[in-house]
Amino acid sequence: MxxxxxxxxxxxxxxxxxxxxxxxxxxxxxxxxxxxxxxxxxxxxxxxxxxxxxxxxxxxxxxxxxxxxxxxxxxxxxxxxxxxxxxxxxxxxxxxxxxxxxxxxxxxxxxxxxxxxxxxxxxxxxxxxxxxxxxxxxxxxxxxxxxxxxxxxxxxxxxxxxxxxxxxxxxxxxxxxxxxxxxxxxxxxxxxxxxxxxxxxxxxxxxxxxxxxxxxxxxxxxxxxxxxxxxALYCRCFCINDNNFADWPALPPVPETLIADKQASEEEILSVLDVPPGKMGCIIGKRGANILEIKECCSAEIFFGGDKGPPDKAFIIGSVKQVKKAEAMLRGKMLHVYYH
Known part of the structure; x- marks a missing residue:
């Protein structure tokens, strides 16, 4: 052998x-x-x-x-x-x-x-x-x-x-x-x-x-x-299911030493937003301009499935505050697409 x-x-x-x-x-x-x-x-x-x-x-x-x-x-x-x-x-x-x-x-x-x-x-x-x-x-x-x-x-x-x-x-x-x-x-x-x-x-x-x-x-x-x-959130990112990741391992908790710190780290989350079918290009913008603007403003990570899918989904990772702000801005872009 x-x-x-x-x-x-x-x-x-x-x-x-x-x-x-x-x-x-x-x-x-x-x-x-x-x-x-x-x-x-x-x-x-x-x-x-x-x-x-x-x-x-x-x-x-x-x-x-x-x-x-x-x-x-x-x-x-x-x-x-x-x-x-x-x-x-x-x-x-x-x-x-x-x-x-x-x-x-x-x-x-x-x-x-x-x-x-x-x-x-x-x-x-x-x-x-x-x-x-x-x-x-x-x-x-x-x-x-x-x-x-x-x-x-x-x-x-x-x-x-x-x-x-x-x-x-x-x-x-x-x-x-x-x-x-x-x-x-x-x-x-x-x-x-x-x-x-x-x-x-x-x-x-x-x-x-x-x-x-x-x-x-x-x-x-x-x-x-x-x-x-x-x-852990990257691992979940494209693995969307019907139970909001309830069967996945729990996210690592914020260490107690950081909680005791006056500048305690914020909890991080993953949010999945539905994008109107066929409107992804408008949401992302020319050469990704819209998304880059939102990322610059919110400091959140935003991913899309692209050609491999999943289609018509936006995945946002960051602190609760960053994610909520990014969600609001993305929904604003969606409303703009609906009414223009």
């Missing part, structure tokens, strides 16, 4: 060591292609408070969303990478991962979890929980450093990895895969997995543990709470 391919996982340097800035740094670890749950670590399949862990996480698919096809789930541990093959392993394999993906004992580090969470929820009934979203963390670090929040300034994973503060690593191969995906959206459905597919899937998670440690050490208690609660 052939040995599994290997790659390097950069890990945080010991105190006094030079920062890792080369993808050859870190331990050489195997990349396992998983088609049956018995190939996964026992402590992952059966989460427990005694064996809490942090893993890198990502999903690949064909048109990844509620209606697309989830093809691979990537799991990066410090000593191995597991590519969970949802095509070969099927529903039984993905559902074997459900306890871990819903567990509060396993922290899943991911870059922009919204579509991954949507696919897992609607295709497999999995409620992704306890994520650290590096896109959110990056924004919080910039805010903490006093930089003005810019509407729609969401950093890509390639951009994050290139930032010398968090990796300083060039990820040119990502563009190669993007071109292949544009040419053939079914790229991730083909089997057997090619050498390029294995390498690209592993590359999407092997840097996440390093980035996680570099980010967490820079975030204060307030920002860490925002990171946890916004990550």
């Amino acid at each position: 052939a040995s599994p391919p290997k790659t390097h996982i950069p890990l945080p340097p010991d105190p006094g060591d030079k920062s890792l800035n080369s993808e050859t740094c870190g331990p050489s670890v195997p990349i396992h292609v998983v088609t049956h749950s018995t190939q996964l670590p026992e402590e992952f399949l059966h989460p427990s408070t005694e064996k809490q862990m942090v893993i890198g996480f990502d999903c690949e698919g064909a048109d990844l969303c509620r209606q697309g096809t989830l093809c691979i789930m990537q799991l990066a541990f410090p000593n191995a990478i597991y590519l969970v093959d949802a095509i070969e392993g099927g529903e039984a394999l993905v559902k074997a991962c459900k306890p871990a993906l819903e567990s509060s004992y396993i922290t899943k580090v991911i870059h922009d979890c919204k579509r991954d969470s949507e696919a897992l929820y609607f295709q497999f009934g999995i409620k992704l929980h306890n994520v650290v979203d590096t896109q959110i963390a990056y924004s919080l670090i910039k805010e903490q450093e006093g930089q003005k929040k810019v509407p729609d300034d969401y950093i890509s994973f390639v951009g994050l990895l290139a930032d010398p503060q968090f990796g300083g690593i060039s990820y040119d191969e990502k563009e190669e895969v993007r071109i292949l995906l544009r040419q053939d959206p079914n790229f991730w459905t083909y089997r057997p997995l090619s050498e390029l597919m294995v390498r690209a899937a592993a590359d999407d998670v092997r840097f996440l543990l390093l980035i996680y440690h570099k980010m967490v050490e820079r975030l204060n208690e307030r920002s860490l709470w925002y990171l946890a609660v916004r990550g």
Whole structure:
């Protein structure tokens, strides 16, 4: 039996060591292609408070969303990478991962979890929980450093990895895969997995543990709470159901130390607004002008499903005050559309 391919996982340097800035740094670890749950670590399949862990996480698919096809789930541990093959392993394999993906004992580090969470929820009934979203963390670090929040300034994973503060690593191969995906959206459905597919899937998670440690050490208690609660809201964002997320895990409460602070953090919420059918373009405005104006005014996050859906919905995330203000402004835009 052939040995599994290997790659390097950069890990945080010991105190006094030079920062890792080369993808050859870190331990050489195997990349396992998983088609049956018995190939996964026992402590992952059966989460427990005694064996809490942090893993890198990502999903690949064909048109990844509620209606697309989830093809691979990537799991990066410090000593191995597991590519969970949802095509070969099927529903039984993905559902074997459900306890871990819903567990509060396993922290899943991911870059922009919204579509991954949507696919897992609607295709497999999995409620992704306890994520650290590096896109959110990056924004919080910039805010903490006093930089003005810019509407729609969401950093890509390639951009994050290139930032010398968090990796300083060039990820040119990502563009190669993007071109292949544009040419053939079914790229991730083909089997057997090619050498390029294995390498690209592993590359999407092997840097996440390093980035996680570099980010967490820079975030204060307030920002860490925002990171946890916004990550939970991002996971819910496109997973709208009829019970207002009553069956999802509770949102992380505001820490008592922050409540005692005179500048206590406000509760964060997710609001879903219906947009009149066929009027989304008018609401968003030319080149997103209307939404950018509302974001600038309210400092709330506003998302739309776009081509992948869900259609005719606006998703607003922020403090209660920010969300209510954004809702009022969006309803004002809707009234304008109705009467003009």
